[in-house]
Amino acid sequence: MRQRLYKALGPVAFVLVLLTVWLGLFVTPPDVDQGELVRLVYIHPALAWVALYVAFGMAALCSVLYLWPRTRSMVFDYLAAAAVEVGVVFTILTLITGSIWGRPTWGVWWTWDARLTSTALLGVLFLGYLALRRVPADPHVRARRCAVAALFAAVDVPIVHFSVLWWQTLHQGATVLNSNLTPTIHGSMAWTLLLSFVAFTLVFVWMVIARYRIEVIRVAGQDVALEAAIASRRAEGVPS
Amino acid sequence: MWRDAWLVAGRDLRIEARSRVALWQVLPFAILVLFLFAFSFGPQRSQLVSSAPGLFWLALLFSTVLFAQRSRALEGSPATRESTRLLGLDPAGVFLGKMMALSVELVLLEILLTLGVIFLFHVVVMSWLILVSSCLLAALGLSAVSVLYGALSGESRMRATLLPVLMLPIAAPVLIAGVRSFQAALEQGGGLGGRWVGVLAVFSVVYSALGIGLYGALEEN
Numbered sequence: 001m002r003q004r005l006y007k008a009l010g011p012v013a014f015v016l017v018l019l020t021v022w023l024g025l026f027v028t029p030p031d032v033d034q035g036e037l038v039r040l041v042y043i044h045p046a047l048a049w050v051a052l053y054v055a056f057g058m059a060a061l062c063s064v065l066y067l068w069p070r071t072r073s074m075v076f077d078y079l080a081a082a083a084v085e086v087g088v089v090f091t092i093l094t095l096i097t098g099s100i101w102g103r104p105t106w107g108v109w110w111t112w113d114a115r116l117t118s119t120a121l122l123g124v125l126f127l128g129y130l131a132l133r134r135v136p137a138d139p140h141v142r143a144r145r146c147a148v149a150a151l152f153a154a155v156d157v158p159i160v161h162f163s164v165l166w167w168q169t170l171h172q173g174a175t176v177l178n179s180n181l182t183p184t185i186h187g188s189m190a191w192t193l194l195l196s197f198v199a200f201t202l203v204f205v206w207m208v209i210a211r212y213r214i215e216v217i218r219v220a221g222q223d224v225a226l227e228a229a230i231a232s233r234r235a236e237g238v239p240s
Numbered sequence: 241m242w243r244d245a246w247l248v249a250g251r252d253l254r255i256e257a258r259s260r261v262a263l264w265q266v267l268p269f270a271i272l273v274l275f276l277f278a279f280s281f282g283p284q285r286s287q288l289v290s291s292a293p294g295l296f297w298l299a300l301l302f303s304t305v306l307f308a309q310r311s312r313a314l315e316g317s318p319a320t321r322e323s324t325r326l327l328g329l330d331p332a333g334v335f336l337g338k339m340m341a342l343s344v345e346l347v348l349l350e351i352l353l354t355l356g357v358i359f360l361f362h363v364v365v366m367s368w369l370i371l372v373s374s375c376l377l378a379a380l381g382l383s384a385v386s387v388l389y390g391a392l393s394g395e396s397r398m399r400a401t402l403l404p405v406l407m408l409p410i411a412a413p414v415l416i417a418g419v420r421s422f423q424a425a426l427e428q429g430g431g432l433g434g435r436w437v438g439v440l441a442v443f444s445v446v447y448s449a450l451g452i453g454l455y456g457a458l459e460e461n
Contacts (some may be wrong), residue, residue: 128406145392
């Protein structure tokens with residue numbers, strides 16, 4: 001059943017992304033102020049949502065669950081690692097799409113805006129997490145260190161979220177999740193935006209499951225290789 | 241906890257006083273960074289004065305990474321960690337002790353760097369209170385982060401490259417708040433320096449508390 005769900009998830013996510021692209025490019029109208037440039041809104045916020053809240057939120061939650069003695073399990077370590085890996089990819093895509101939007105709007109590819117800078121910093125923090133995972137150590141020692149590093153890095157997530165309110169620099173405020181919870185987008189544009197959030201969240205879930213499965217297979221493969229090496233050494237020591 | 245902290249701080253400072261690694265390697269490096277920045281900006285006095293706060297804090301941050309490597313190296317050998325465990329030292333005390341020793345070293349470095357920017361970059365400090373308080377708080381915050389991330393990066397050979405990657409993004413708020421408070425210290429009356437000193441105080445308290453709470457878990461094997 002799980003296997004079937006996983007196999008169905010990839011194509012469903014792919015179809016939803018295609019549907020988002022079709023709606024975003026051909027069905028929704030251009031914006032009064034931004035014109036055709038508004039079509040990036042069907043990609044960029046969804047990517048940012050997945051990177052900031054879903055991926056790094058999941059990484060922080062899994063890290064807490066690993067550090068909590070009652071729920072300590074390597075499953076949470078693998079899931080946190082998978083979420084961070086995919087989250088970093090989504091962060092990079094968020095910055096790239098934001099930059100493509102920023103060039104015609106602000107006149108520059110990059111500006112030292114609080115939201116942009118704190119997002120880039122978040123990406124670097126989680127790149128550090130991935131670097132830490134590659135340090136050779138006992139799996140549990142590594143898992144503990146990485147869980148602590150993920151929690152430190154996750155402190156930046158609320159800073160990124162509130163940066164547009166605290167500093168009020170160039171980046172616009174939240175369109176949907178604003179302080180009054182009154183979305184400033186309507187009609188087909190709002191539905192397409194919502195669909196993009198669902199589509200990219202499903203892509204994220206599919207990628208995390210795939211990455212998790214690879215990690216489980218890799219660890220199992222290591223164990224098999226170790227057992228084979230031990231058996232081979234033992235066989236060498238036995239006189240024939 | 242405090243007794244253990246004084247013990248560890250005394251040990252780390254004694255080792256530094258005897259080995260003189262900080263004196264012969266880290267302090268010359270910090271001064272060298274100031275010189276290299278000055279070379280890259282050229283001799284214009286106005287440009288040097290306006291860039292002095294940034295250069296001061298960048299030189300301090302880069303040197304802190306070296307101090308952090310050094311501080312971790314003192315705990316590095318399995319024998320040292322084993323004897324720390326056998327002595328029954330409180331991990332929170334060990335963290336505080338290492339933090340205090342590193343803070344002392346960083347304050348000495350800050351004094352040297354302040355003299356450096358005054359002498360080399362022709363900086364005139366108007367509000368010493370802002371400058372001194374920001375330097376003291378930054379030393380505490382940076383030392384807490386250094387000890388914590390030193391423990392996180394472990395004993396591997398990758399530590400030399402890993403530690404800056406982990407530590408410098410976390411220390412970014414210190415750089416921003418430090419530069420702003422330094423700029424305020426160059427103004428008559430201190431400007432908005434008090435607000436940025438507050439940011440440094442929050443940073444120091446948060447990372448000191450995190451270190452006291454988590455250092456033991458990171459040192460477990």
